Amino acid sequence: MTQKNTFYITTTLPYVNAQPHIGFALEIVTADLLARYHQSLGEAVVFNTGTDEHGQKIYAQALESGKDPQHYVDEYAATFQDLKSLLNLSYTHFTRTTNTDHTKAAQEFWQRCEANGDIYKKNYQTLYCVGCELEKQLSELVDGKCPLHPTKELETREEENYFFRFSQYQDALLKLYSQQPDFVIPGEKQHEIASFVKGGLQDFSISRLKEKMPWGVPVPGDEDHVMYVWFDALVNYISALGWPHDITTFEQFWPGVQICGKDNLRQQSAMWQAMLLSANLPPSRHILVNGFISVDGQKMSKSLGNVISPTQMVERYGVDATRYLLMRLGPIGGDMDVSWEKFDTLYTAELANGVGNVCSRVAKLCEAYTDFWSEEELLASSQSKHAKEMQSTTLSRYDITSYMSEVWQSVTALDGFLSETKPWRLEATEKKKVLLDAVKHIVAITQLLGPIMPETARHATNHFSAKHITALKPLFPRLT
Numbered sequence: 238m239t240q241k242n243t244f245y246i247t248t249t250l251p252y253v254n255a256q257p258h259i260g261f262a263l264e265i266v267t268a269d270l271l272a273r274y275h276q277s278l279g280e281a282v283v284f285n286t287g288t289d290e291h292g293q294k295i296y297a298q299a300l301e302s303g304k305d306p307q308h309y310v311d312e313y314a315a316t317f318q319d320l321k322s323l324l325n326l327s328y329t330h331f332t333r334t335t336n337t338d339h340t341k342a343a344q345e346f347w348q349r350c351e352a353n354g355d356i357y358k359k360n361y362q363t364l365y366c367v368g369c370e371l372e373k374q375l376s377e378l379v380d381g382k383c384p385l386h387p388t389k390e391l392e393t394r395e396e397e398n399y400f401f402r403f404s405q406y407q408d409a410l411l412k413l414y415s416q417q418p419d420f421v422i423p424g425e426k427q428h429e430i431a432s433f434v435k436g437g438l439q440d441f442s443i444s445r446l447k448e449k450m451p452w453g454v455p456v457p458g459d460e461d462h463v464m465y466v467w468f469d470a471l472v473n474y475i476s477a478l479g480w481p482h483d484i485t486t487f488e489q490f491w492p493g494v495q496i497c498g499k500d501n502l503r504q505q506s507a508m509w510q511a512m513l514l515s516a517n518l519p520p521s522r523h524i525l526v527n528g529f530i531s532v533d534g535q536k537m538s539k540s541l542g543n544v545i546s547p548t549q550m551v552e553r554y555g556v557d558a559t560r561y562l563l564m565r566l567g568p569i570g571g572d573m574d575v576s577w578e579k580f581d582t583l584y585t586a587e588l589a590n591g592v593g594n595v596c597s598r599v600a601k602l603c604e605a606y607t608d609f610w611s612e613e614e615l616l617a618s619s620q621s622k623h624a625k626e627m628q629s630t631t632l633s634r635y636d637i638t639s640y641m642s643e644v645w646q647s648v649t650a651l652d653g654f655l656s657e658t659k660p661w662r663l664e665a666t667e668k669k670k671v672l673l674d675a676v677k678h679i680v681a682i683t684q685l686l687g688p689i690m691p692e693t694a695r696h697a698t699n700h701f702s703a704k705h706i707t708a709l710k711p712l713f714p715r716l717t
């Protein structure tokens with residue numbers, strides 16, 4: 238038996254102190270689209286997501302709500318697991334950083350870095366943003382505050398911590414970026430991280446005093462410290478693959494593709510890569526970076542009352558249409574602006590009046606024929622070469638924006654074909670020939686829609702590959 242090609246993709250693990258938001262929905266649907274595409278190529282796919290469950294912020298919130306931290310994170314993990322059915326996700330792994338396998342992996346990882354001389358203890362004073370769970374350099378602050386959390390006071394911390402020798406990895410990271418110009422996608426984000434690294438790296442703290450903050454993975458060999466939440470959480474990208482106890486699986490699937498929001502650029506494409514190098518493990522395959530989502534030009538926030546949640550979107554548009562609308566925003570690129578009005582307009586134009594309408598038109602025109610497909614035609618239409626090529630020139634390069642516009646162009650092209658050929662005016666023989674072309678075109682469209690809208694694609698494929706094609710109920714009901 239020949240070895241199957243493998244594909245590994247992972248989202249970041251959302252920090253479990255809030256309900257799943259649209260930014261994470263965008264991230265996980267993007268990963269799902271890519272996982273489904275690679276599955277369709279016959280590859281063995283691991284698709285990992287999960288929850289990041291340690292750290293100061295969770296510990297403080299658990300105490301505040303009078304809950305045991307484990308109980309608190311269990312509840313939140315469940316709300317993130319609900320996304321699987323809400324958004325019809327195909328993930329294979331859900332890693333919780335409080336799992337025993339994960340915490341053991343984090344400890345083994347620590348020991349590898351330590352054995353390599355990259356972990357040391359020192360006394361230090363730092364400014365810390367509890368919102369980000371990150372230390373902040375003075376140069377990063379705006380008006381003395383974290384630009385992402387302007388309402389939170391920065392904490393000054395002084396304690397003895399373990400540090401990771403990030404500064405040792407400047408050359409190795411710059412070499413990684415120059416050898417692999419598409420390591421971070423989009424390219425502008427690779428430039429951004431490369432210039433951050435060029436500017437010089439400072440060692441970062443990777444532990445907390447247990448007496449102040451016990452909610453973390455114990456540091457091996459020092460019971461007074463727990464790991465800094467980032468150090469433990471980043472290891473999930475490999476603990477999900479069974480590292481270190483299942484090296485066979487790990488070696489089959491690593492290096493993997495990681496997707497994240499742009500606020501995670503530094504952690505994913507520099508800190509984590511340095512940690513991997515320190516543990517003598519290969520760097521990731523790619524880091525895909527999403528922009529931020531705003532609502533009518535404003536930051537989405539509870540206090541502004543402009544939050545659009547994935548649950549609300551599914552209630553209004555249905556699962557598949559929600560996935561389509563999210564992917565049409567243009568993930569793995571720049572910032573995105575949304576509003577209900579924009580979503581409604583797009584839904585009506587491209588789904589109700591677009592995909593849905595063209596499918597209904599063709600089905601209606603075919604209905605008069607009792608025997609539409611011959612066996613050979615059925616076989617020939619089941620896979621579209623054109624769709625395959627289109628996927629390989631866009632999706633294999635993680636270019637979802639181009640892919641989505643190709644999909645939309647193919648819908649408008651079919652509309653154009655119908656207007657031009659006017660099959661309803663043709664004689665029976667010629668009419669059937671034109672309709673057959675139209676149906677083949679629909680089969681190609683459904684193949685393209687497969688990774689984006691799996692249920693709609695499956696339904697339409699079945700409908701249009703029946704020997705007798707009948708009228709089709711609207712795929713996308715009009716909005717009310």
Ligand SMILES: [Zn+2]
Binds near residue numbers: 367368370386
């Ligand atoms: Zn912050």
